Each structure stands twice: as C-alpha cells, then as structure tokens.
Amino acid sequence: MAKELKQLTKRSENYSQWFNDLVTKADLAEQSAVRGCMVIKPYGYAIWEKMQHQLDVMFKETGAQNAYFPMLIPKSFFSREAEHVEGFAKECAVVTHYRLRTNEDKTGIEVDPAAKLEEELIIRPTSETIIWNTYKNWIQSYRDLPLMCNQWCNVMRWEMRTRPFLRTSEFLWQEGHTAHATKEEAEEEAKKMLHVYADFAEKWMAVPVVQGVKSETERFAGALNTYTIEAMMQDGKALQSGTSHFLGQNFAKAFDVTFLNKENKPEYVWATSWGVSTRLIGALIMTHSDDNGLVLPPKLAPIQVVIVPITKNAEQLQAISEKLAPVISQLRAAGISVKYDDADNKRPGFKFADYELKGVPVRLVMGGRDLEENTIEIMRRDTLEKETRSFDGIVEYVEQLLEDIQANIYKKALDFRNAHIYECDNYEEFKERIKDGGFFLCHWDGTAETEAKIKEETQATIRCVPFMFEQTPGVDMVSGKPATQRVLIARSY
Amino acid sequence: MAKELKQLTKRSENYSQWFNDLVTKADLAEQSAVRGCMVIKPYGYAIWEKMQHQLDVMFKETGAQNAYFPMLIPKSFFSREAEHVEGFAKECAVVTHYRLRTNEDKTGIEVDPAAKLEEELIIRPTSETIIWNTYKNWIQSYRDLPLMCNQWCNVMRWEMRTRPFLRTSEFLWQEGHTAHATKEEAEEEAKKMLHVYADFAEKWMAVPVVQGVKSETERFAGALNTYTIEAMMQDGKALQSGTSHFLGQNFAKAFDVTFLNKENKPEYVWATSWGVSTRLIGALIMTHSDDNGLVLPPKLAPIQVVIVPITKNAEQLQAISEKLAPVISQLRAAGISVKYDDADNKRPGFKFADYELKGVPVRLVMGGRDLEENTIEIMRRDTLEKETRSFDGIVEYVEQLLEDIQANIYKKALDFRNAHIYECDNYEEFKERIKDGGFFLCHWDGTAETEAKIKEETQATIRCVPFMFEQTPGVDMVSGKPATQRVLIARSY
Numbered sequence: 001m002a003k004e005l006k007q008l009t010k011r012s013e014n015y016s017q018w019f020n021d022l023v024t025k026a027d028l029a030e031q032s033a034v035r036g037c038m039v040i041k042p043y044g045y046a047i048w049e050k051m052q053h054q055l056d057v058m059f060k061e062t063g064a065q066n067a068y069f070p071m072l073i074p075k076s077f078f079s080r081e082a083e084h085v086e087g088f089a090k091e092c093a094v095v096t097h098y099r100l101r102t103n104e105d106k107t108g109i110e111v112d113p114a115a116k117l118e119e120e121l122i123i124r125p126t127s128e129t130i131i132w133n134t135y136k137n138w139i140q141s142y143r144d145l146p147l148m149c150n151q152w153c154n155v156m157r158w159e160m161r162t163r164p165f166l167r168t169s170e171f172l173w174q175e176g177h178t179a180h181a182t183k184e185e186a187e188e189e190a191k192k193m194l195h196v197y198a199d200f201a202e203k204w205m206a207v208p209v210v211q212g213v214k215s216e217t218e219r220f221a222g223a224l225n226t227y228t229i230e231a232m233m234q235d236g237k238a239l240q241s242g243t244s245h246f247l248g249q250n251f252a253k254a255f256d257v258t259f260l261n262k263e264n265k266p267e268y269v270w271a272t273s274w275g276v277s278t279r280l281i282g283a284l285i286m287t288h289s290d291d292n293g294l295v296l297p298p299k300l301a302p303i304q305v306v307i308v309p310i311t312k313n314a315e316q317l318q319a320i321s322e323k324l325a326p327v328i329s330q331l332r333a334a335g336i337s338v339k340y341d342d343a344d345n346k347r348p349g350f351k352f353a354d355y356e357l358k359g360v361p362v363r364l365v366m367g368g369r370d371l372e373e374n375t376i377e378i379m380r381r382d383t384l385e386k387e388t389r390s391f392d393g394i395v396e397y398v399e400q401l402l403e404d405i406q407a408n409i410y411k412k413a414l415d416f417r418n419a420h421i422y423e424c425d426n427y428e429e430f431k432e433r434i435k436d437g438g439f440f441l442c443h444w445d446g447t448a449e450t451e452a453k454i455k456e457e458t459q460a461t462i463r464c465v466p467f468m469f470e471q472t473p474g475v476d477m478v479s480g481k482p483a484t485q486r487v488l489i490a491r492s493y
Numbered sequence: 494m495a496k497e498l499k500q501l502t503k504r505s506e507n508y509s510q511w512f513n514d515l516v517t518k519a520d521l522a523e524q525s526a527v528r529g530c531m532v533i534k535p536y537g538y539a540i541w542e543k544m545q546h547q548l549d550v551m552f553k554e555t556g557a558q559n560a561y562f563p564m565l566i567p568k569s570f571f572s573r574e575a576e577h578v579e580g581f582a583k584e585c586a587v588v589t590h591y592r593l594r595t596n597e598d599k600t601g602i603e604v605d606p607a608a609k610l611e612e613e614l615i616i617r618p619t620s621e622t623i624i625w626n627t628y629k630n631w632i633q634s635y636r637d638l639p640l641m642c643n644q645w646c647n648v649m650r651w652e653m654r655t656r657p658f659l660r661t662s663e664f665l666w667q668e669g670h671t672a673h674a675t676k677e678e679a680e681e682e683a684k685k686m687l688h689v690y691a692d693f694a695e696k697w698m699a700v701p702v703v704q705g706v707k708s709e710t711e712r713f714a715g716a717l718n719t720y721t722i723e724a725m726m727q728d729g730k731a732l733q734s735g736t737s738h739f740l741g742q743n744f745a746k747a748f749d750v751t752f753l754n755k756e757n758k759p760e761y762v763w764a765t766s767w768g769v770s771t772r773l774i775g776a777l778i779m780t781h782s783d784d785n786g787l788v789l790p791p792k793l794a795p796i797q798v799v800i801v802p803i804t805k806n807a808e809q810l811q812a813i814s815e816k817l818a819p820v821i822s823q824l825r826a827a828g829i830s831v832k833y834d835d836a837d838n839k840r841p842g843f844k845f846a847d848y849e850l851k852g853v854p855v856r857l858v859m860g861g862r863d864l865e866e867n868t869i870e871i872m873r874r875d876t877l878e879k880e881t882r883s884f885d886g887i888v889e890y891v892e893q894l895l896e897d898i899q900a901n902i903y904k905k906a907l908d909f910r911n912a913h914i915y916e917c918d919n920y921e922e923f924k925e926r927i928k929d930g931g932f933f934l935c936h937w938d939g940t941a942e943t944e945a946k947i948k949e950e951t952q953a954t955i956r957c958v959p960f961m962f963e964q965t966p967g968v969d970m971v972s973g974k975p976a977t978q979r980v981l982i983a984r985s986y
Binding site for chain 1: 565567570602649
C-alpha cells in the first residue's frame with residue numbers, strides 16, 4: 001500500500017483532527033462507502049485480535065462460555081421491554097424485504113415488493129431480547145443457573161454523527177448475558193465483570209479508569225443499574241470504555257423466564273449484561289499517542305519489536321542478518337512479535353518514521369559500525385529515547401524494556417489523569433474550568449433536573465458515582481440542596 | 494440446562510432425522526425464533542472456536558491478514574458485476590429503513606416511513622463487492638500486491654429450506670479476498686487455499702475430501718473457476734465443505750481496480766476469494782457420529798478426556814480425587830482439555846450416556862476397586878472399547894490413545910469413502926445405483942445440457958472434476974458423445 005508519511009495534525013492545534021489523521025495514517029481504519037460504517041484495516045484489526053484474545057481468556061476464567069445468537073431480531077421482541085425499545089427504536093436498521101429483482105427497464109435492480117416480510121426484522125443493536133427469548137427454553141430449575149454466555153459479534157446502531165472507533169453505525173463488540181437465581185448473585189456478577197474490564201484496561205491497555213455507577217438518566221435502556229469504567233483522554237474528556245448492567249428481572253418478566261427454586265416454587269430469573277467494543281481502540285489511541293503517531297502498550301502491540309539493518313552492501317547485510325538471527329529466534333521463543341525489516345526499497349529514515357507512526361514499542365538498529373563494535377542502537381517509542389549499547393544480553397534487555405514501557409505509559413496516563421481530577425464546589429467556577437477539560441468531583445443532589453441543567457449549560461454530563469473516592473455529604477453546587485455524595489462530571493466522547 | 498437423554502433416531506431408520514436429533518440433543522445448536530437462523534449453543538460454538546483457531550493459524554502462515562469490512566452493502570455495488578448480482582439477488586435481506594416509531598394507537602412500534610434510506614442496503618451474502626470497492630484505494634502499484642485479507646464474520650442468504658449447520662439463513666464463516674498482479678499468481682493462490690482447506694479437513698476434522706474444480710454451472714457467481722473440497726457423508730451424499738474461487742479480473746473491472754506494473758502501465762488486478770463456514774460442523778457430525786451420539790476428532794473436541802470417579806462415600810471420593818489430581822495436571826500441561834466430573838447429582842450411567850452423546854473421545858473411570866488395585870478403566874468413544882489397565886503410565890497412554898483415535902476415525906471415514914466411489918459407464922445402471930448414494934466417476938461430454946438432464950432425472954449433480962484420479966478419455970454415459978474426462982457425480986446436501 002503506497003503511502004506518504006505526511007505530518008500529522010498536532011494535538012495542540014486540533015486534537016480531534018489529530019485523532020482522525022492518526023487513525024487513517026497509521027492504517028488502523030478508514031471510512032467505507034456505507035454511511036457511518038468503517039473498514040478496520042489489518043493493522044487496526046490486529047490490535048482488536050489481541051484485545052479479544054486476552055478478554056476471552058478473562059471471561060472464561062469467570063465461567064462464561066461463548067455462543068452465537070441470531071443477528072436479526074423480530075420487531076415484536078423489541079417492544080416487550082418498554083424502556084429497552086424506547087432506548088433503541090430511534091436508531092435501528094430495519095430489514096423489510098428478502099429479495100431483489102431486475103427492474104422493468106432492465107437497467108438495474110430494485111426491491112421485490114412481493115418479498116416483503118410479514119414482520120420486520122431489526123439488526124441487533126444489542127441482544128438482550130433475542131437471548132432472553134432463547135434462555136426461556138434453557139432454564140427450568142435452579143440447577144440450570146447461573147447461565148453465563150458471551151458472544152463476539154457485530155451490532156448496528158444508526159448513529160447520526162460517527163467517528164472511527166469512537167462511534168460507528170456498525171461496530172464489533174462482545175456482549176455477555178448472564179442469568180442468576182438471586183438478586184445478590186446478579187449484582188455481584190455485574191460488579192465482577194466491571195472489575196474484569198477495569199483490570200483489562202489498566203493492565204493490558206495501560207489506561208487508568210474510574211469505576212462507578214451511572215445515574216438513572218445515563219443507564220442502559222432496561223437496566224436497574226449500569227456500572228461503567230471511564231477513562232480520561234489527553235484533552236481531558238471522558239471516554240466511557242465499558243459497561244456492565246444489572247438488569248434485575250426486567251427481561252425475565254418481558255420474556256417470561258422463570259425457574260423452580262429449591263423449594264420447587266417458580267421465580268423470575270435475575271439478569272446481567274456487559275460489553276466492550278472496538279471503541280477500546282479509540283481509548284488506546286487517545287490515551288497514549290503523540291504528535292509522531294501511535295504509542296501502543298507492548299502487551300497489545302501487533303509488532304512489539306522492529307529490527308532494521310543499515311548496510312552498504314549485500315555482504316554486510318548478510319553479516320548483520322546472521323548476527324541478528326539468533327536474537328530474533330530467542331525473542332520470538334519468548335513470545336515477542338518481531339519484525340525484521342531488511343527491505344531495500346525504502347530508506348531507513350522512512351522506515352523509522354513509519355514504525356513511529358505505527359507505535360512499535362521498541363526499535364533496534366544495527367549498522368556496519370555496530371557490527372564491528374558489537375553494539376546495537378535501541379529506541380523506545382514511548383519516550384523516543386535512543387541509546388547504543390552492547391549487543392550482549394540484548395534479549396533480556398528488550399524483554400525488560402517492554403515491561404518498562406508498559407509500566408511507564410500506564411504511570412504517565414495515571415499521573416495525567418490524577419493531575420486533572422478536581423474537587424469543585426462552585427458552579428460558576430465549574431462552568432469556566434470545564435472548558436479546559438478534566439474530571440470534576442462535585443456534590444449532586446441526585447435529581448434529574450440538576451443533571452439536565454448541567455448538561456445543557458456546560459455540555460458536561462455525570463459520568464458516574466465513582467467507587468474510588470471517599471464520599472462525604474455536602475451541598476449541590478447547582479441547586480444548593482443537600483447532597484449525599486460527589487459525582488464525576490466531565491465532557492465526554 | 495435440565496435435559497433428558499432420550500434415544501436418538503437410528504441412522505438406518507432416518508439419517509436426516511438422526512442428524513437433527515443429534516444437533517439438538519448434543520447441545521450443538523437449536524432453531525431460533527427467526528426463520529432459518531439458528532442459535533449456536535456453547536458446546537457447538539466451542540467446536541467452531543477450535544476450528545477457527547487452527548484455520549486462522551494456517552491462513553496467517555500463507556501471509557493473509559485479518560481485517561473487517563462493513564456488513565451492509567449498497568444495492569448499487571451489487572449490480573456492478575452482472576453474474577454476481579444474478580447469483581445473490583434472489584436471496585438477500587434488504588435494509589430499507591433506519592428507525593422505528595410508536596404506532597398511532599400506542600399499542601406497539603412500526604417502521605417510521607420518514608426514515609427511509611435513499612439507497613437500500615443489503616446484508617452481505619458475501620463481501621466481494623464491498624471489499625473490491627475498498628481495495629480500489631489500497632492498490633496503486635505492483636508494490637502493493639499481493640494483498641491478502643481475510644475476515645471472520647456473519648453472512649446472510651435468505652434460503653427457503655434450512656437445516657442447522659448445513660444451510661441456514663445466517664451463518665458464520667471466513668472469507669479470504671486476495672489481489673494479485675498476474676493471472677498465474679491468482680490461480681496459484683486459489684489452488685493453494687483449496688489445499689489448505691483439504692489439509693484442515695483431513696488432518697484436523699479427520700474428514701477425507703475430494704479436491705476438484707466445479708463445472709461452469711456450479712461456479713460461484715462471478716468466478717472464472719471454483720475449486721471445491723467434497724466430503725462423503727455416511728449416507729453416501731456429498732457435502733461441499735469449502736470453496737476457493739479464481740475470480741479473474743471480473744471484480745477489478747467492476748470496481749475499476751488497476752495497478753501500475755513494473756513498466757509503469759496500468760493493468761487490472763487479478764482476484765481470488767475463498768471461504769469455509771459453520772457448515773464444517775455439519776460435515777464433522779455426519780462423517781463420524783453414530784447411533785449413540787457424536788464422535789469428535791480429538792483435535793477439535795472441546796473436552797478431550799472426561800474423568801468420572803465412582804465412589805461410595807466422601808472419604809473414598811477424596812482418596813480417588815487425590816490420586817487423580819497429578820494425572821489431571823499432567824494431561825492439562827500437555828495441552829489436553831480434561832473435565833473431572835465428580836458432581837454427585839447425576840448417576841454414573843447418566844454421565845456416561847451424556848459424554849457419549851457429546852462425543853468426548855476418551856473416558857476414564859476410577860472406582861473403589863481401581864483405587865485398591867492401582868487400575869483405571871478407559872473407554873474410547875470411536876469404537877466404544879473399554880479396558881481396565883494399570884494406573885501407571887496413564888498420561889502417556891491417553892496421549893497416544895488420542896492420536897490413535899484421530900488416525901482411526903480418519904481411516905474409517907476414508908475406507909468408507911473409498912468403498913463408495915464407483916466408476917460407472919452406463920446411465921441406466923447409474924440411475925439405479927445413485928439411489929443408494931455414493932460418488933460416481935462418469936465420463937461427461939462437458940455440456941450444460943447433459944449436466945441438467947442428470948440433475949433433473951436423478952437429483953444428482955456434478956460435484957467436481959476431481960484432481961485425484963487419472964483421467965482417461967471415453968464416452969459420455971448420457972449423450973454418447975466423446976468425453977475427455979470423468980467427473981464426480983453425487984447427490985448432495
């Protein structure tokens with residue numbers, strides 16, 4: 001794919017444009033011919049595959065199993081849960097026909113009116129309805145519980161304003177759907193999965209997150225409680241990065257799913273659902289990357305180490321390749337993905353810029369002098385620091401360096417986040433300061449009115465009631481009414 | 494999931510019903526509320542995951558990369574390649590609207606007529622059109638070639654008669670789409686991927702296949718050549734299990750995808766596409782399974798070894814569990830998936846029948862006497878042979894046994910297939926014998942007329958011109974005209 005390495009827009013100039021540039025130039029994704037739908041290019045998809053792999057392991061450790069449910073949902077299923085349909089009806093793709101035909105003047109094809117469906121089908125925006133309709137047949141007794149299924153799939157929400165990874169009409173995600181005998185168990189499951197997401201975000205993506213519970217207004221349509229992880233982007237905005245819902249008995253009642261308890265009495269089943277999507281790639285990009293391109297956490301980087309030989313002639317190339325071969329083998333044996341780039345149709349400078357743009361965590365360069373002096377040049381992408389060191393022990397050095405980079409970018413993001421969380425008790429002050437971004441901890445009186453006023457006047461929303469801060473009662477900064485807790489308020493993607 | 498182990502229909506009584514019973518009772522899949530769409534249950538999905546994992550490794554070894562393209566395809570893209578639209582227009586799900594609204598009397602929801610799409614969107618039945626529209630931007634020069642992408646996704650073909658795994662309206666598959674500078678390279682790629690499929694079928698699924706090329710009538714819509722692997726089911730019918738297409742320059746021309754060759758002259762790109770689907774699970778079931786249930790090849794079995802203790806009391810259970818613990822660890826360390834089933838709410842007889850139904854390749858049973866005598870009972874699912882042997886060396890014994898079972902079921906299927914391949918030179922004889930199933934090698938004059946006549950009179954079709962048999966010229970058994978080769982004719986799924 002021929003491509004010029006053009007300058008990215010600088011973050012300080014236009015953060016939003018920088019993001020769009022980066023997504024395109026680093027070959028992560030591009031707009032498709034279909035409104036709001038993106039093509040995830042191989043390099044972007046490789047990051048998603050690494051995410052999927054690790055999340056899948058973590059889900060299975062909790063006892064969840066993968067399954068697959070139909071993509072199309074009968075319209076009538078949708079109406080069964082009142083809040084759910086309310087939440088999704090306005091943005092769903094509707095299948096009405098099942099055949100095309102050649103048009104009369106044979107210049108093209110058209111929908112065949114004779115092939116109209118009796119009942120319209122909706123492309124899943126999420127699968128609670130079709131899954132709970134299925135669970136009805138799978139659950140009879142308490143012995144069938146808990147039932148914990150996850151599916152990796154595509155979903156469709158007809159969004160009006162879309163941005164690659166952050167908000168697209170079609171996106172890839174996983175959705176877990178669990179059924180439990182008791183309220184307590186279901187609530188525990190919803191929280192457990194939130195912790196799994198937080199763990200993944202922090203240990204794998206190196207993205208620190210605030211865990212908390214959504215306000216009623218911001219809940220998932222049909223949930224009694226929505227738990228969330230909120231990450232801070234470099235512009236101080238929040239990105240909701242994963243949610244886990246306690247659904248109560250809403251879907252069990254809507255689809256009549258009961259079980260016989262130990263006393264042989266029928267009870268409605270308790271439910272949760274939880275999901276993360278390709279949006280996580282957006283979070284990854286906007287947390288770590290810089291004006292030179294992507295900065296990827298080593299644990300999720302498709303290429304962890306790139307090695308570039310710089311040589312004058314074929315003979316020297318052969319000597320360097322031979323010297324590097326055992327190092328490449330040893331790194332690969334240690335599970336590290338290595339690219340050895342000895343292509344001769346691109347200059348080293350071009351290669352360096354390209355791998356920086358792509359966020360490869362470690363770059364090794366060996367030239368003629370290195371060969372003579374038994375040295376190698378090593379650059380880390382996160383700090384762009386370069387050093388020339390002895391070739392001996394390079395494998396162990398690189399292994400350690402990858403760990404250091406993972407830890408360093410997490411610490412950097414955490415420091416940034418912590419430096420931009422503020423307590424604020426004055427609404428006028430808040431209105432000024434929110435313009436510069438950041439997370440604000442403010443007392444809230446718990447009413448939807450206050451919440452709506454803040455949103456209208458500042459475009460900021462209550463992201464969650466955070467778990468991580470000690471809660472003290474106080475006075476709502478907007479209404480002046482008593483408040484039991486501080487909530488996290490921010491502008492968001 | 495409470496479930497009674499009811500008798501399966503016997504294969505000899507009704508092969509088709511046996512298959513349907515088995516899919517349901519072994520918890521592989523079930524019909525959903527949506528016409529022609531199935532739910533793939535966790536046990537069935539676990540087989541698909543194992544298939545996916547291995548195929549993905551094999552694809553990547555050929556240099557293919559994964560990516561993701563939009564599920565919805567603009568109607569106009571469809572019409573660009575004339576044969577392609579002809580092949581798929583009659584069975585595609587069409588999205589016409591993007592919103593629902595509450596109906597007038599507020600009793601339900603309906604399609605919002607104001608939210609009609611300007612251009613209808615088709616749920617992909619296959620992705621050549623959207624992918625070649627994308628490739629146009631990715632390919633400029635011969636340096637961008639070959640381009641080899643694969644995607645794992647769902648597709649939709651509105652089939653009138655559906656059967657779980659074999660033919661469903663929505664199914665899961667992978668589709669590889671490659672672009673090449675020369676005709677020769679593209680043809681080689683199409684054949685290479687056919688060999689990958691054949692390798693996977695034979696070495697992993699233990700399903701012998703006939704590789705060959707389709708007749709013009711049976712080609713993929715838009716292809717110049719379709720290569721196929723055809724497997725023989727136990728009723729002697731053929732199951733097309735994977736196809737690889739040489740698309741020539743058809744899609745490049747339809748979407749105007751050219752590249753500058755080394756002489757800096759524009760040329761149209763050469764294409765292939767190749768796919769296998771959840772249909773492979775159908776092939777797996779119908780090749781190996783028996784009247785007691787599934788027989789799974791160890792390499793794809795979700796549970797490879799089940800261990801059941803039979804004990805009188807808690808003390809004995811503890812002693813047996815302690816004795817078995819190191820064996821379980823060692824088997825798992827060797828990469829073998831082991832289930833230790835000490836649940837006390839089901840009788841051993843029930844467990845045995847259930848694991849037979851589920852096709853677990855090896856079952857180990859240890860009771861009180863085994864504990865005393867340092868023995869263990871071992872049963873292999875493929876032959877149902879049972880023996881009691883020394884507990885010493887059981888890990889190595891099981892490892893070897895799993896390999897033996899894999900080899901044995903392949904040999905059994907191969908022997909069956911080979912015993913049911915016939916040369917036949919007399920059409921009257923053919924018409925009689927085809928009723929009992931089997932693969933027939935017959936001379937064919939190469940005309941669509943003869944092909945249609947055979948299909949109409951016998952419901953059998955030309956599966957392929959096979960590569961594996963030496964070709965000798967002869968006389969077409971139907972028309973009496975000269976024929977250059979024998980083709981493989983069979984009834985099929």
